[in-house]
Amino acid sequence: MNPVNYLYLSALLFTIGATGVLIRRNAIVVFMCIELMLNACNLAFVTFSRMHGNLDGQIIAFFTMVVAAAEVVVGLAIIVSLFRSRHSASVDDASLMKL
Amino acid sequence: MSAQELAAYSTSTGEAFQFWVLGTVAVIGALATVFMKRAVHSALSLAGTMIILAIFYLANGAYFLGIVQIVVYTGAIMMLFLFVVMLVGVTAADSLKETIKGQRWLALLCGLGFGILLLAGIGNASLTEFDGLSTANANGNVEGLATLIFTKYVFAFEITGALLITAAVGAMVLTHRERTERAKTQRELSEQRVREGKYVPPLPAPGVYARHNAVDIAGLLPDGTPSELTVSKTLRDRGQIRDVSAEALNDLKALEQRAEERLERTEIEPATFKREEASK
């Protein structure tokens, strides 16, 4: 089997995650979808590192994880405070982009 | 031959089998993440997907990452998610009904197009030959990563450290609520109640039935309607009050009817009629 399939898989997962971001309103779920996308990328990285035979890909994936962790922490904190202020976790409710 | 070489060049049929099975599961998990009504379920299915990804990492010779994936992601991050979900409301199932006109179709269309393009891109990129990680992982995957991290990527590494700290502090700052005045003592509260002249006695208890832990069941007022006051504020906010007034009345009816039957008063219709009425 050709490891390229891993890439196909990651692409698929990424797309699903993206679509989720677009159609879900619950901020937490949206967040999960973002995580899904990140993971898909990580998979791609890892596969690439295997293909090119060096570890840089894995390093990047590692950094991605770290950053993702940080991002999740902050993001969830934001969600919580949002929920406190306006008893809902819906993305649309929170959107004040239009004055 | 050891897993190392195996991961390096050829991909054994075993891996192929593993890929096709677990890959399917992963995709299903992803879909579930997106389409489950309740956040908890989404979180769980995402966790499943992540574990499968961890396995794939291992299969791709990224042992360290595989472990980290399980420990950090599935172990820490997903748990964090669950915490928040609990905090925000487990049962708060948000309807999947779309509010923005055409959003869903647009989204699906974009997703479809995007996915197709991506796959096509990967497809026509000639990635047939590949040299495995045997050399890179020669003296241990972890050592290999470490050397890279602490030599080539040391600067980025430091920065990510700073980033993590910032994130932690940021999270605290965001969630921390500054208490402006001293918390009121019991005494002050009661005094205040008396002064305001409402709810001088403590709030009424919830209607507890020995059915399950039922703090979420409102107590009934004499006319049989449930009283919001009897349920705690958080539940009220989440709208997780269970209204059992109807069944209570039904049970009452049932009781009466049985009593009637025992007393050989057989006019079924009214009873049934009543029941239907009650069930309304």
Add this chain to the structure above:
Amino acid sequence: MSFPLLTATAVLPALGAVATAAVPAARRTAAKWLALVVSLATLALAITVLVRFDPDGGRYQLTESHAWIADFGVRYELGVDGIAVALIALTALLMPFIILAGWHDADPLETGSRRWRPTQGFFALILGVEAMVIISFEATDVFLFYIFFEAMLIPMYFLIGGFGDRAHEHGEEAASTQRSYAAVKFLLYNLVGGLIMLAAVIGLYVVAGNFSLQEIAEARANGSLHMATNTERWLFLGFFFAFAVKAPLWPLHTWLPNAMQESTAPVAVLITAVVDKVGTFAMLRFCLQLFPEASKWATPAILVLALISIIYGALLAVGQRDIKRLVAYASISHFGFIIMGIFAMTSQGQSGATLYMVNHGISTAALMLVAGFLISRRGSRLIADYGGVQKVAPVLAGTFLIGGLATLSLPGLAPFVSEFLVLVGTFTRYPAVGIIATFGIVLAALYTLVLYQRTMTGPVKQEVSAMPDLRARELLVVAPLIVLLIFLGVYPKPVTDIVNPAVKSTLSDVHKKDPKPSVEAAK
């Protein structure tokens, strides 16, 4: 590495602007004095530049050059030729008068407005404009020039939109809306011009590989850099369009009347006497040097436009009912003369045009500032609201008349020399154009005298009967300008001596020789 005089001349007012803006709200007067002192110091520096500059020396002097954005060959390159020196001197000279004239223009209406600091802002912006104008006169790197040519718009925008005449015939509400309209119009016009120029600048970089004016001019001269005819023409048009907007050339002029009408007199002077000069100056320095062939190709069209500006501007000035608008249209007519002189491509024409820039700056300043004093007294810009001022305020009327006579270029006052040079220079090569342009002289007399007659002469209007004559501060503003007008009218040699060599080399860039007279009677 000697002392970077040019940089200092530009940086000093910039620092002054920052300092002025930083003055605390309560200390208004301090800010004013600070601005005044800074402008005077800048004048001193400009004079040193004037002194250090050797007319017979190299073309660009006091040059400075440092790498700036190495990847794109952008350099921080300064250098002045005679034309630039003259204009820098003019700018630095006018600033103190502008500041003095605007002494009370930015005092807040309601006293004790702590938060907003209009006065500080006003003077800081003026100094900022000065800094940018000066550096764009000095820049010999096209990109550097472009940056400041555009950046100039920002402070000007706020000056026009933020500070208007204290009294307005339609009340403060209408005033503010019209102000903002004028400001936005100014900004849009110049931005459009600037963007087109930006495209041309990039194009130039693509063609030439660097931005240095001198290098490119060199390369063009010795043929090592060859441009395809069409390329050169397009680039030229790109540059010229921007400059034509800045120095309003018909039909791109309509922003000027609004801007000058709505802004306070000192700001109006700033626009027409200083900022617009950058446009005409840039035509002379960039268009002709970088694109000699294209310039020659475009000359007929440009001359026609200039001619239209001259006549059209003058006619419209006659038709105006608003003093400031009238002066604005007069300026449009004068800019027509300047551009005509530049593109006549004769040494008389171009020396005249340069001289014209200087003289027009001074004369317009004199006329406009006096007009401003007049308007501030009566609180109206409409000519019809005045009459018989000459009887109640003779000094004001006298200075106004002298300013007007300078505008109609009366011999003995500075503008005459330049205007006549331009006319002669044009006539020697394009007699028809020269003759038509002379009609502008008559029209100039018409609008000036009509303005003077309607405002100053006749029976005294009841509203102006209590009008005070010029105060000491105002006299201090006007008198030096008038003295200067007379001096340069009688003895323009100092300026021409500086300008002539620069003009000569510019002409050699475009490979043009003055037409010889049919009879050699001079010897």
Add this chain to the structure above:
Amino acid sequence: MENLIALLVAAPLLGAAVLLCGGRRLDAVGHWIGVLMSSASFVFGVILFADLLGKDAEHRTLMQHLFSWVPVEGFQADVAFRLDQLSVTFVLLITGVGSLIHLYSVGYMEHDERRRRFFGYLNLFLAAMLLLVLADNYLLLYVGWEGVGLASYLLIGFWQHKPSAATAAKKAFLVNRVGDMGLSIAIMLMFTTFGTFAFGPVLSHTGDTSEGKLTAIGLMLLLAACGKSAQVPLQSWLGDAMEGPTPVSALIHAATMVTAGVYLIVRSGAIFNAAPDAQLAVTVVGAVTLLFGAIVGCAKDDIKKALAGSTMSQIGYMVLAAGLGPIGYVFAIMHLVTHGFFKAGLFLGAGSVMHGMNDEVDMRKYGGLRKYMPVTFITFGLGYLAIIGFPGLSGFFSKDKIIEAAFAKGGTEGWILGTCALLGAAITAFYMTRVMLMTFFGEERWKNQPTRSPEAPSAEPAAEHHGEHAEPHPHESPKVMTIPMIVLAVGSVFGGAFFSIGDRFLHWLEPVTGHSEGDSPLSAAAVTGGTMVCLLIGVGIAWAMYGRRPVPAVAPRGSLLTRAARRDLLQDDFNHVVLVRGGEHLTRSLVYVDHTLVDGVVNGTAASVGGLSGRMRKLQNGFARSYAVSMFGGAAILIAATLLMRAV
């Protein structure tokens, strides 16, 4: 000795500067400063004149080069003066008569609180005029030329609170500007032709260039001359110029402004000699103006306007003579000088009459004034005799010579021009007699009727003495006014004789202007006889009309010609309809165009952009997710693009 030349100009210029910048503290002595300065420059003039007399004829030219004025590549304009016989003649006339008028004004403007400024302007006027006649190149001459225009603007509009005065001043300046345009074009032509515009080179090289160019230059110079000397078609400002105080009229008409045109033509003689067509044009203009002015003069009831008409026609004589070329130059100048004397005298006399009559200017309200103001009467009378060319008086000599010269032109031209000149002489005699009779003879029409021309300025001296509606009681003017009149009268009596006996003037000017006797078809005696006959006819008719019959106090409707002449032969109406109205319409429509068309295009674009963005705004619904969709779609499109690029 050369250095004195600059002082000629400097003195009055200094005076003007001091008086205008001096401020109120000079009010007390201001007028005397003015008189001092002008007479100082007269003294300088006399000294220089004496110096020139000392030299022999062809070395009578002093040059002074002050500094290089406008040095530009190939364009050299210097501030340099040339004093030769021609210019010194003018200098003496200007400063001499000018000083007298200064003196006269001291009395005339006595009660005007702005007298100091008046004298400042007068000095400025003298300075400009002197610069004009002393300049050594045309550009510097142009400075004086326009300086004169400015001074006249200031003086005519001196009573600015009178709208009529302000308008007249503006008109004068504008009409002159048209002339100036001609001069500047002429200078440009010279520059392109000769590469310079200094008198010496230009006038000495006229042979080297084509006649066409010279004709063009000549015509442009003629246009300039028409503007300054009020020749048809640019004469319309002269009548209105009477809005100024009377001394100003005297100064403008007699000594300075209007003579500038004649000076220009005579000075540029070399050019005209080489361009016959231009010369012809000059003579035609002169002849037409001569008759035009005379006719206008006949119809006016306003004494000053009548005199203005006569000035026009006298200048016409000079221009005519100047147009005749070497035959006439000298006589043009001679008539100019003598005219300077008697016309100044006449105007000062008229001023003195008005002074005594509450500034009444309508001659129909005069009459029989000879008893009341004898000195004025005598001086005015002498001036009158001089101007109509009464034998032995100065006008006789100069005008007679011009008429001879006109015939001497030869050919039909000569006949036509000569006849015009003769006709002019007759009309002159008529209208001057008319003025004389209406003013000083006949019954006293001003009796028992309040006379006060409504628009007469309160600043005029007599107003303080008499109330608004007082019957005038005529009185002789003070010494300071009469003395200049007497001096001028003397000049106008003996001037001509002095110049002509032994052709003094001719020999004096010949080196500069050159002279040639034309071949006159008539003998000098015949011409003189003809002139005498015309004179008598003119006087006779006037006597018949105004001397025998009483003059109606209200002007009769009069014939068509009379009415036309009262309105300056409709020339003003023409200007008004064609130029003023047309100009107004043009400007108004242009303003409209500028606002709607030029500006409208821009605003239109702006509006359309605004509308478009208004539509676009609908897309921004503020929902994060829909933005996300667009981002995602964008990403998809990017990928598609890259793939396509790689595919292609």
